[in-house]
Structure formats: C-alpha cells, structure tokens
Amino acid sequence: EEVDPYVETHAKAAMADARLADAPEILGRGSGHISYVGENNPDRVIAALCRIFNIEYRARTPEYQKKIDDILGKLVVSRGLIWCPGCPHRASFYSIKNAIKRDGRNAVVTSDIGCYTMDAFPDGTQVTNVLHCMGGGLGEGCGFGQLKQFGFEQPVISICGDSTFFHASITPLVNAIYNKSDMVAIILDNSITAMTGFQPHAGSGRTATQEPTQMVSAEELCRTLGCRVEVVDAFDTKASTAKLMELMKDEGGVKVLILRRKCELLRMRQEKTHPYKVWVDAEKCKGDKCGFCYRILQCPGVAYDKQSDKAKIQEALCAECGLCADLCPNKAIVKEERA
Ligand code: SF4
Ligand code: SF4
Structure with missing residues (x-):
C-alpha cells in the first residue's frame, strides 16, 4: 500500500x-x-x-x-497527460487563455489540485503559473491580490474545482475577502470530484452513500460572503472569455466566476447518449495548415489523418460534445443534434 x-x-x-x-x-x-x-x-x-x-x-x-x-x-502509443474527450476544462482553459491574452496585462494564474491541474503539464494550455497543494490556489491568489500597493499590476486569477472549493478553498476565499485582495476566483464546476473517482461533495445534493441531501450552492455562498458572482456555461467560450475579461477589469475585491458544465464522463453515465453527431467536412478542413483541433485544442477525439491531410474524428474516443465544431476556425467540423 x-x-x-x-x-x-x-x-x-x-x-x-x-x-x-x-x-x-x-x-x-x-x-x-x-x-x-x-x-x-x-x-x-x-x-x-x-x-x-x-x-x-x-x-x-x-x-x-x-x-x-x-x-x-x-x-504503447504515446499519449500526453490531457483531459478526456468532451471535458469541460478544455473549454474553460481555452477561454481563460483567450481572456488573458486579450486583456494584455499578463495575468498571474494560481491553480489547485484536480483534473484542471493538467493545464500546467506540457499538453495543457499552460496558463497556470503557480501550483502548490489542495486549497493552495485561492490562498496564493489572496497573497498576490494584495500586491497592488507595491506596484504589482498583473490581474490575479485563482482557479479551483467545485470539489476543491468545498473541501479546501472556502477558508482562503474568506481570507481574501477579509484581506481586501483584488482577484478573480474561478470555480471550474464539473459537478463531481472527477479526478479521484466520482465522489459526491457538498454541492452534489447526494451523500457519499448516495442519499439525497441538501445541496450547498457555491454561488449563493460566495454572494453571501459579499463577492460579485457570475455563472457561465463553460462550453460558451465567447461568454466565458468576455465575462472573465470584464471581471479582471473590476477592481472591487474578490470576484467569483463559476464556469459550469457537467464532467462528460458523469454526463455519459447518467444520460447514456451523445448530444451530437460530429464529423469533419473534408472539403472545408485545411488539415495541417490549420491543425487547431488536434494541436491547440488537443482533444483525443480528433486526430490528424496524414494520408488525406485532414482532421478526422476518432469515433471510438469522441464524446460528440461539439466543442471542436464550435471553435474550428474554418467551420469544417459539423455537429448535428441527435433526435
Ligand atoms: S480546426 Fe477545423 S480546419 Fe483546422 S484542422 Fe481541425 S477540422 Fe480542419
Ligand atoms: S466533438 Fe470534438 S471536442 Fe468534443 S469530444 Fe469529439 S473531438 Fe473532442
């Protein structure tokens, strides 16, 4: 052991x-x-x-x-350490990276322990600057968020998952409010403790033995503490990016952005269906001249087909979430709602 x-x-x-x-x-x-x-x-x-x-x-x-x-x-086929097909964190980090780039002030990002930790690894977007321990993300943000008085001009973003929020991030959030930190706390809410095997948490509405129980609302809790709270669908990358940019400009202390979308594995377990039928329109795909879906988005559900020089959906892996279809710069990925 x-x-x-x-x-x-x-x-x-x-x-x-x-x-x-x-x-x-x-x-x-x-x-x-x-x-x-x-x-x-x-x-x-x-x-x-x-x-x-x-x-x-x-x-x-x-x-x-x-x-x-x-x-x-x-x-063994080599495989990077990266999120599952259909994982909402892929969309969230795409938005976070975009927002930081468009904001232009080189925001510092402190993160935490969960599936989203993988952002810091070579196959993630690598916006994560600081990674320490469970509950550390918001604690470090609390410190960075007080440095403006010493001339530190970078916006501060602290990330934790919903489970980590309930387990270890409420205390640092309270400390950040108490210490007048200026920061955006992002809760990546995938509605479960995914990394360790789908344990429920205080926000799940179920106990560890699956009995129904009171669901603690992260947004209500944060609002009660006096924070400005915004909730956006993680797959709505335009709205997520715009909201984060807006919150980075808001200098009113601790702001909370909840990017919410159920873990794809959990959704599949519960719903047992795929929301869309997804395929690549070979006529429109620019192949390796573009490569956005398999190189930048890095979803294991889509790969490069050398022979045709086109992207190809990997049917065995693709969760048909439709994210790559929404983001393909050439509108070459088609998503069709299933009846
Ligand atoms: S993002 Fe679109 S155009 Fe680019 S490689 Fe993928 S499918 Fe082709
Ligand atoms: S639809 Fe695209 S982003 Fe979603 S799982 Fe399939 S390949 Fe990945």
Missing part, C-alpha cells in the same frame, strides 16, 4: 486482538522492508522481496531498462 501503513497496522491490530497462537509475521513499513516515503515501484518491491527471501538484490541494469523501454516504445 502507498503512503501510510493503514492496512498493515490494522491487520497487525486484528491479529493481536485475535490472540492467534501461530500468527504470521507482517512485513512492510513497520519492519523496515518498505520505505515510508516515495512510490512503491517494481524495484522497491523486488528489493523488499529479496530481503525477505535473503536473495542478493541486483537493480535492473541500464541495458536491461533500455531493452524494456524499446519494447514498450513499440507497443
């Missing part, structure tokens, strides 16, 4: 309670066979087993590792 020896400790306790005469010895972190820090990678597990069986441990040689890498390189 990773991190704390939870199972190990409780297994030991259960055996102690049972007072087994021939209780087996439990080896792990407590016995020093496994380290308390770092990841349990194959080498560490092999080293632990070697100690247990009293076998000499030999780390993999660089030659052996290269052999593995070569074989895997041929078998």
Whole structure:
C-alpha cells in the first residue's frame, strides 16, 4: 500500500486482538522492508522481496531498462497527460487563455489540485503559473491580490474545482475577502470530484452513500460572503472569455466566476447518449495548415489523418460534445443534434 501503513497496522491490530497462537509475521513499513516515503515501484518491491527471501538484490541494469523501454516504445502509443474527450476544462482553459491574452496585462494564474491541474503539464494550455497543494490556489491568489500597493499590476486569477472549493478553498476565499485582495476566483464546476473517482461533495445534493441531501450552492455562498458572482456555461467560450475579461477589469475585491458544465464522463453515465453527431467536412478542413483541433485544442477525439491531410474524428474516443465544431476556425467540423 502507498503512503501510510493503514492496512498493515490494522491487520497487525486484528491479529493481536485475535490472540492467534501461530500468527504470521507482517512485513512492510513497520519492519523496515518498505520505505515510508516515495512510490512503491517494481524495484522497491523486488528489493523488499529479496530481503525477505535473503536473495542478493541486483537493480535492473541500464541495458536491461533500455531493452524494456524499446519494447514498450513499440507497443504503447504515446499519449500526453490531457483531459478526456468532451471535458469541460478544455473549454474553460481555452477561454481563460483567450481572456488573458486579450486583456494584455499578463495575468498571474494560481491553480489547485484536480483534473484542471493538467493545464500546467506540457499538453495543457499552460496558463497556470503557480501550483502548490489542495486549497493552495485561492490562498496564493489572496497573497498576490494584495500586491497592488507595491506596484504589482498583473490581474490575479485563482482557479479551483467545485470539489476543491468545498473541501479546501472556502477558508482562503474568506481570507481574501477579509484581506481586501483584488482577484478573480474561478470555480471550474464539473459537478463531481472527477479526478479521484466520482465522489459526491457538498454541492452534489447526494451523500457519499448516495442519499439525497441538501445541496450547498457555491454561488449563493460566495454572494453571501459579499463577492460579485457570475455563472457561465463553460462550453460558451465567447461568454466565458468576455465575462472573465470584464471581471479582471473590476477592481472591487474578490470576484467569483463559476464556469459550469457537467464532467462528460458523469454526463455519459447518467444520460447514456451523445448530444451530437460530429464529423469533419473534408472539403472545408485545411488539415495541417490549420491543425487547431488536434494541436491547440488537443482533444483525443480528433486526430490528424496524414494520408488525406485532414482532421478526422476518432469515433471510438469522441464524446460528440461539439466543442471542436464550435471553435474550428474554418467551420469544417459539423455537429448535428441527435433526435
Ligand atoms: S480546426 Fe477545423 S480546419 Fe483546422 S484542422 Fe481541425 S477540422 Fe480542419
Ligand atoms: S466533438 Fe470534438 S471536442 Fe468534443 S469530444 Fe469529439 S473531438 Fe473532442
């Protein structure tokens, strides 16, 4: 097990309670066979087993590792760390990047832990400047938002997801209001805790055991705290961009922008249908002269077809959300509402 020896400790306790005469010895972190820090990678597990069986441990040689890498390189298709097809964060970050560019003051963006963290990785839009820990995004924004008095002129944007908002960002939001920070807090509301496996949260209206419960409204909470709050559909990139630009110009303290759109995987689970039929009109597609949909938007649902020099919808992956159709600069992607 990773991190704390939870199972190990409780297994030991259960055996102690049972007072087994021939209780087996439990080896792990407590016995020093496994380290308390770092990841349990194959080498560490092999080293632990070697100690247990009293076998000499030999780390993999660089030659052996290269052999593995070569074989895997041929078998595994390389794939960037990027959002799922149809993910609303793709649209949100497209809008955030656009708004920052059009605003022209090089806004500083602090972010948080969730699927949207992937913006900071090479395949994201990389508008994220600061990334620390759960709840850190709004806390850092609270600090940056007070630097105007020292000549800091960049607008401050702090991002968190809906789940992170309820778990760890309300306190820094209150601190930011209290400390008169000037910042835009963006809540990327995909209506679930998607990254860790679809756990509900205080804004879901369901308990962890799926019983209906009171749904805490993020916008009502923020308004009650005295913030200006705006709510926009994340897939409406024009409205999201315009609203963020407007909020960056508003110097009235903490503003909250909620970009709301259900996680595509959750929507699919609940609705079990695709909203549109989506395809590329080869006549209009400019192929690699453009490449916007597969290079900039980077949705795994659309790829470049070298043979035809056109973009091609990957039917097995595309969630048919229609975002690429809305954004294709040549109107070459068609989305047709399903009956
Ligand atoms: S964005 Fe439109 S024109 Fe550009 S490659 Fe994709 S489908 Fe073709
Ligand atoms: S419609 Fe376009 S953006 Fe949406 S999942 Fe399919 S390829 Fe991706």
